[in-house]
Amino acid sequence: MPKKILMAGNIAIAEGAILAGCQAYFGYPITPQNELLEHMAKRMPEEGRVFVQTESELAAISMLYGAAAAGCRAMTSTSSPGFSLQQEGISYMAGAELPAVLVNVMRGGPGLGNIGGAQGDYFQATKGGGHGDYRLINLAPASAQEMMDLTMLAFELADKYRNPVVLLTDGFLGQAMEPVIIRQPVTELPDKPWAITGAAGRPKNVINSFEMEPANFQPRVSLLLQKFERIKQNEVRYQGIHLDDASLVIVAYGSASRSALTALKMARQKGLRVGLLRPITLFPFPYQILADLAQKVSDFLVAELSSGQFIEDVKLAVGLDKRVELASQYGGVPLAPETILETIERMSKVTIGR
Template sequence: MPKERGGVKLAEKILMKGSEAIAEAAIRNGCRYFFGYPITPQNEIPEYLAKRLPEVGGTFLQAESEVAAIYMVLGAGAAGARVMTSSSSPGISLKQEGISYMAGAEVPCVIVNIMRGGPGLGAIQGAQPDYWQATRGGGHGDYRLLVLAPATVQEAVNLTYEAFDLADKYRNPVMILGDGILAQIMEPVELPEENKEQPEKTWAVCENHNRPRNIVSSSYPQVDVLEQINLRLHKRYNEIKNNEVRWDSYLLDDAEYVIVAYGSAARIAKAAVKMARAEGIKAGLLRPVSVWPFPVKPFQDILPQVKAFLALEMCTGQMIDDVRLAIGNARPVHHYGRLGGVIPLPEEVLGKLKELVKEGK
């Protein structure tokens, strides 16, 4: 008998690479269109979909560029299809104009960013330098994406599967924010059964003789009309803030020194917490799963017991701003990170924790 998790039936458990697991999860929740352009370290996503989508009656198309790919996504999404694209940091930058258009036109889609070292062309190793881009909209126009950051291959499956439902629910692009580590590691995963029930999209431009022709656009030349559109969108973003905050924790109940990390960095942080506990340091981990909306309340709940926070990121420090905002600068917030694709070791993080304890920070 199939198992269930969160109301979703799980059909099987197999060993999969992160990138391929993301692709399979998308298919199993109705994604039938993928448009993209190759860039390391996410190439196994389009490679997998190039084979699998035709097997389920879907369409895979390698576009001539990232710019072309995102507008193909816009077209398919406007027609009511469940559609996905994936890329890595520089490719996501090229897609930003189209992503803003989709937010303005209220077109749902799923965008996967497998981050790599930067800036510029950078390096292909996993890193986390795109947090600001992802959580602050990235493109022009005062919009937001719902951004989910898995830390394991199983979580990548679960969040990718759910991302299509969230995109349709809020008529907004949803981003899966991963990195080269998550994309390349292999872990056992339970794959959900295929969801064959897709929501009706009465707003889409697809042919329907029972209603007037729909127009999906992000162009509103009349400023008073555009103002109302923006107000409606931001009301929706507030609904996302109220309903879609996700976070996880480890040994947080009595923690005095709290590491804050997401994605692959959180795996390293968890190991550092175990090492710190073995040496008598009351350390814990608070892991944002939705990096937008950011989980503010759990920070406020533990604030009385915490002496200091340590943001662990594989970059110069971008999430640290959100940690400071969440606690209102009521406690010191420190940062530790390695750059350009260098992976921090748990021993290094432990060393930073010991410094904080010694200095009484």
């Protein structure tokens, strides 16, 4: 019997990383992810692995770059303002094709914002965030169990594509305690013949993201773009609930999808045929799944903890002829199921498109 225990989301991420064979962790204190850093401070040395509390998020991402370059599975975790600081190193890692896991336990922004949960870093995380032409794989857990499972998947995908992977979550999921089944540890880590391990018995290895001549650099970027296309083809993940008979589909990820699930149940009790589509990968975004749904559904309701970021991708997927409405909170305020339900009821009274 696998062990099942009650665990906070932040701790589930930390333990998931350890199970996935994370050899090094670097972090700087910031609420609401401190439990993760503190847990790693205790657990990584216990496991004989590397833990460094860094002088800044800039140093954390640079250490992550160094550890990834050295061929180690490595992770950093932060929250929104720290994630902004990390954009520099993230762009370098994407350019140098270094695999690593970045956790962003989002909080209210912009600016210093506050320590409530939010999803306001959606654009930043999924569209690039740093300079240059690159994308990051983005995984969006919606429970403590997924905090563990998707952290483990993040390490797999990072190595598979030699690309940084973001675990994009929020302060609410980070703090919430839920039952978590402890997974089996990963015992075999992939070979990384490209890594910085010392030029003994092989030609030297060089890790960089730089070509002086634009004509030489463009082919390199083209290879990156081809990789992102492969990711789009192969790695879309989502969960659908009651989609078969739905006349209105809520689209939500992360903790917003939890409020959406409650709203869905309330709506179904009132006889409203509501479904839920929950993207698990935000990049690659499940455009095609939504486009297919839009063949039979005209009403979409986007629930997000930001002021209308995620909705842009939904609109892009379903097309301009569909009704897409927003139920949102932002600035660190949780999204009440009742708020979503009100929008469902309003939309259901005045139907369009059928």
